[in-house]
Amino acid sequence: NAGVMQNPRHLVRRRGQEARLRCSPMKGHSHVYWYRQLPEEGLKFMVYLQKENIIDESGMPKERFSAEFPKEGPSILRIQQVVRGDSAAYFCASSLKTGNSGANVLTFGAGSRLTVL
Amino acid sequence: GQQLNQSPQSMFIQEGEDVSMNCTSSSIFNTWLWYKQDPGEGPVLLIALYKAGELTSNGRLTAQFGITRKDSFLNISASIPSDVGIYFCAGQISGGSNYKLTFGKGTLLTVNP
Numbered sequence: 001n002a003g004v005m006q007n008p009r010h011l012v013r014r015r016g017q018e019a020r021l022r023c024s025p026m027k028g029h030s031h032v033y034w035y036r037q038l039p040e041e042g043l044k045f046m047v048y049l050q051k052e053n054i055i056d057e058s059g060m061p062k063e064r065f066s067a068e069f070p071k072e073g074p075s076i077l078r079i080q081q082v083v084r085g086d087s088a089a090y091f092c093a094s095s096l097k098t099g100n101s102g103a104n105v106l107t108f109g110a111g112s113r114l115t116v117l
Numbered sequence: 118g119q120q121l122n123q124s125p126q127s128m129f130i131q132e133g134e135d136v137s138m139n140c141t142s143s144s145i146f147n148t149w150l151w152y153k154q155d156p157g158e159g160p161v162l163l164i165a166l167y168k169a170g171e172l173t174s175n176g177r178l179t180a181q182f183g184i185t186r187k188d189s190f191l192n193i194s195a196s197i198p199s200d201v202g203i204y205f206c207a208g209q210i211s212g213g214s215n216y217k218l219t220f221g222k223g224t225l226l227t228v229n230p
Binding site for chain 2: 004006009031033035040041042043044045048056059091095104105106107108109110111113
């Protein structure tokens with residue numbers, strides 16, 4: 001039973017290019033989350049998606065960033081016109097369900113490390 | 118917004134020593150989580166705490182959920198070289214936003230054999 005799969009593991013882009021990061025959730029998980037980790041920082045929430053729906057994008061920058069989780073295929077985090085400040089590790093997590101009570105156990109992938117030159 | 122203060126920032130210890138790290142928050146959490154992150158990898162859940170005052174063990178790891186629900190600590194006993202890594206605390210609230218984990222900045226642990 002594979003865990004959360006992310007690719008690419010490492011991505012180098014020049015300023016102004018586009019970065020696309022992909023995430024396949026754990027089998028049976030229909031809830032996907034993206035978090036960003038800046039150097040020497042903890043992870044910070046970006047966006048929560050279910051199939052074909054963005055549930056909460058309150059942590060995602062309003063410009064240049066977008067996310068999707070199509071009916072078929074992986075979730076995609078897209079960063080247009082990258083800048084040096086976008087250099088970070090981007091982690092995807094998935095969970096079985098998120099209820100309105102109790103805890104929600106997130107399983108994280110190994111991350112995609114973006115370097116912007 | 119919610120903030121977690123995690124300390125110490127880093128620790129250098131000898132193999133066999135015990136380690137303690139803690140997190141404090143300016144606000145209440147309903148769940149405290151401790152993760153370990155190895156270099157180049159994602160965070161892996163070590164221990165989850167669901168009730169104030171709860172003390173939970175996982176092998177050589179012991180963690181407690183503070184009574185005030187604003188703090189938690191993690192102890193590692195008899196450290197070994199593979200304990201090296203970054204340890205993160207994370208707080209989680211109940212309700213509709215329980216997917217938004219608030220992470221501390223991490224404690225970098227180095228174990229000298």
